[in-house]
Amino acid sequence: MANYSTNEFKAGLKVMLDGDPCNIVENEFVKPGKGQAFSRVKLRNLITGRVWERTFKSGESLEGADVMDLEMEYLYNDGEMWHFMKTDGSFEQYAVDKKALGDTEKWLKEQVAYTVTLWNDNAISVTPPNFIELEVVETDPGLKGDTAQGGSKPATLSSGAVVRVPLFINQGEVLKVDTRSGEYVSRA
Amino acid sequence: MTIDWHPTASVETLRERAQLLGEVRTFFAERGVLEVETPILGHGGSTDVHLDSLSCDALTPAGRERLWLQTSPEFHMKRLLAAGSGPIFQLARSFRDGEVGGRHNIEFTMLEWYRPGFNLEELIGETTALIRALLPHDPGPTRRRRYRELFEQHLSIDPFQAPLTTLRERAARHGGMAMDDSARDDCLDLLMSHVIEPQLGIDGLDVVIEYPASQAALARRHRDAQGEWVASRFEIYLRGTELANGYDELTDADEQAARFAADNAERERIGKPLVAYDKHLVAALCAGMPQGCGVALGVDRLIQLALDKHSVAEVMAFATPVC
Numbered sequence: 001m002a003n004y005s006t007n008e009f010k011a012g013l014k015v016m017l018d019g020d021p022c023n024i025v026e027n028e029f030v031k032p033g034k035g036q037a038f039s040r041v042k043l044r045n046l047i048t049g050r051v052w053e054r055t056f057k058s059g060e061s062l063e064g065a066d067v068m069d070l071e072m073e074y075l076y077n078d079g080e081m082w083h084f085m086k087t088d089g090s091f092e093q094y095a096v097d098k099k100a101l102g103d104t105e106k107w108l109k110e111q112v113a114y115t116v117t118l119w120n121d122n123a124i125s126v127t128p129p130n131f132i133e134l135e136v137v138e139t140d141p142g143l144k145g146d147t148a149q150g151g152s153k154p155a156t157l158s159s160g161a162v163v164r165v166p167l168f169i170n171q172g173e174v175l176k177v178d179t180r181s182g183e184y185v186s187r188a
Numbered sequence: 189m190t191i192d193w194h195p196t197a198s199v200e201t202l203r204e205r206a207q208l209l210g211e212v213r214t215f216f217a218e219r220g221v222l223e224v225e226t227p228i229l230g231h232g233g234s235t236d237v238h239l240d241s242l243s244c245d246a247l248t249p250a251g252r253e254r255l256w257l258q259t260s261p262e263f264h265m266k267r268l269l270a271a272g273s274g275p276i277f278q279l280a281r282s283f284r285d286g287e288v289g290g291r292h293n294i295e296f297t298m299l300e301w302y303r304p305g306f307n308l309e310e311l312i313g314e315t316t317a318l319i320r321a322l323l324p325h326d327p328g329p330t331r332r333r334r335y336r337e338l339f340e341q342h343l344s345i346d347p348f349q350a351p352l353t354t355l356r357e358r359a360a361r362h363g364g365m366a367m368d369d370s371a372r373d374d375c376l377d378l379l380m381s382h383v384i385e386p387q388l389g390i391d392g393l394d395v396v397i398e399y400p401a402s403q404a405a406l407a408r409r410h411r412d413a414q415g416e417w418v419a420s421r422f423e424i425y426l427r428g429t430e431l432a433n434g435y436d437e438l439t440d441a442d443e444q445a446a447r448f449a450a451d452n453a454e455r456e457r458i459g460k461p462l463v464a465y466d467k468h469l470v471a472a473l474c475a476g477m478p479q480g481c482g483v484a485l486g487v488d489r490l491i492q493l494a495l496d497k498h499s500v501a502e503v504m505a506f507a508t509p510v511c
Contacts, residue, residue: 007286029289032385032430034403036238037287037375038363055378056365058286 001064004111006039006056007117014046021046021065021119031054046117046124049173050101072116074108082108084116084126096123104128106161107179110154128179135174135187142170155184196507203210205491205503209279212299213488215318221275221301226264228281229255232466233452236405240285242294242423256463257283260484261300262406263469266437269302269480270472277301279487290499291429294508297487305478308436311481312395312422315432318485319393319424322488323494327426329394335399335418339376347376347400348416355379373402388425396423406444407435431490434483441473 001155004015009027016022022043031037035056044051046067056062072084072094081095082105094116100123104114107128115127137157155165155175163177165184174188197205214225215484220407233241233256242257258264261280268276282298303311315331339347343358355375360367362382367375388394401409404419420436438444455462488500501507 007288027289029287029292030381031238031287031292032377032381034236034238034405034433035381036374038378038381040382053364055365055382059364074367 001066003061003063005061009039009041009056009062010171014065015043015062017045017052017062018049021067021124023067025051026172029058046119049125054088066121068118069115070118071113071154073113074110076110077108082126084114084123087113094118097124100124101126106159106187107132107134108159109134119186120154128151130180131185132159132175132176132179133176134161136165136169136171139165139169141169191509194510195505196510197503197505201495201497201503204226204495204507208491208494211322211489212279212318215321215358216277216301216314219275219314221277221303222273222275224265224268224273224278226258226261226268226278226280228258230258230263231255231464232263232464232468233257233463234259235455235463237451237454237458237460237464240287240460242283242285254464256489259284260298261467262482265300265302265482266469266477267472269304270475270477275301275303288508290501291486291489291492293488293504295511296500296504299485299487299490300482302437302480302482304478306403306481308397308420308422308434308481311425311483314487315424315434315483316393316395319426319431319490322395322490323426325387330393330395331397333394334412335387335396336412336414336416338384338388338396339379342387343379348414373400376400376403385425385430386428389427389429396425397421399423404438405435406438406447426493429489429493430486432483432485433495434481435479436481437479439473439477439479441470442472464504471492499505 004013009024012022012027013024014021015024022045025042025044027147028040029037030040039056039058041056042051044055058115071087073087075083075085075178081097082101084094084096086092102125104126108133109132112132116123117125134157136155137158142154151167152164154162155169156162163182163184165175176188214461216223233243239259241259243254245252246255260282265276265278278300280298280300280397281295283295285294287294288354291340310410319438337347353373355372356370359370359378363378398412398418399421401417401419407419407421409417410420423430424432452462488503491503492500495503497503
């Protein structure tokens, strides 16, 4: 992979830091009155998801990371690994382990497309679509006539996620949910 | 792919910018300071180790010559002072290679002015008056902040006395980087920019004074109350942004030539390209430049803060990435 110097750092660039692939979130050029220039960089560690703040002297460089985001459809779970298939028509499949899947496990639904991040051709993380439609498999019975704002109750969805829903929602209904906040949006 | 040809500043902002530049000119006209225009290209460049100069090859009567884009109009303006210009100011396009960011642009507008006969306090007074004249709101009181006291207040260390190992350790911690080979000033710069600067100019206009003598650049030096050699210069901060950098100007030709040579020696040591130093300036200082003070102010930053914008690009017609 190519090396990138601080003046090439920009949001979205994938680089290696301390042996882990990272995504540059933000790069700020800092130069004190008469001193040397620095780049203050925020990087997201793509393995742990943690955000690091690091400073580099102007002109320092980092090795690029062979990281790709690919759209893949979720197929099935074999008890140990979760299997996804590229949506580019190649039918190429990738197995994802529990660590890489992370929190996305509770948003899995077959035939839905997810963004799978590959590093050196291994899946390291899976991002669900921003909105997903899932069926309510368990919740307290809906209250007739209560369509007003205000009350809420927990509902378990087919993927295993538990979200707060309005009191009028019933078991068996399909809901639109925001996977970023984990919040109910509407009936689908 | 569509190319975004639009300006980085709105037309409305450019109108407000023109208005503010008009106010700058009025400010100096009322004080009898002469507006001058000096070359962007010069035979000498800035030797400052932390400034990267751009240059070009020009065909002149002397043949192909390397001319330097000025990092500030300082050298030419000092030659005017030596020629007896009296007080002068300039809104000068200046160039610093590689400097692009929220507060930086490779090509930018520097407001620089010189006041023969002024002492540093008088120039601080005039600079803060100009800044206040351009801001739509009162920024709060003007405060003098000694460099030493800032480090004691925010980091509990004495920047002059602390051992180098302590400075390296603190800089490494705040910067998240290895500082094992870093020089004293590099550690201080990092701590200043990462820890102290963001706290400056928050509910007032902060004037930082008494920098370490090693950071004097083209300023004179004097001893502070503790007997430490300090640089006779100041920087003014507003909302965490450095706006102006003022000096009690060095007028000693030999000292100036020695600092240029020391800069180039350091450039050679760290593998940076050497820059032709300004022989004309040294000759002018030999002839005699009146004692006085000068200050450089980042006009784009001041306009940015006056108009409450997020970056200098928003107050420039076409910032570097789309120029």
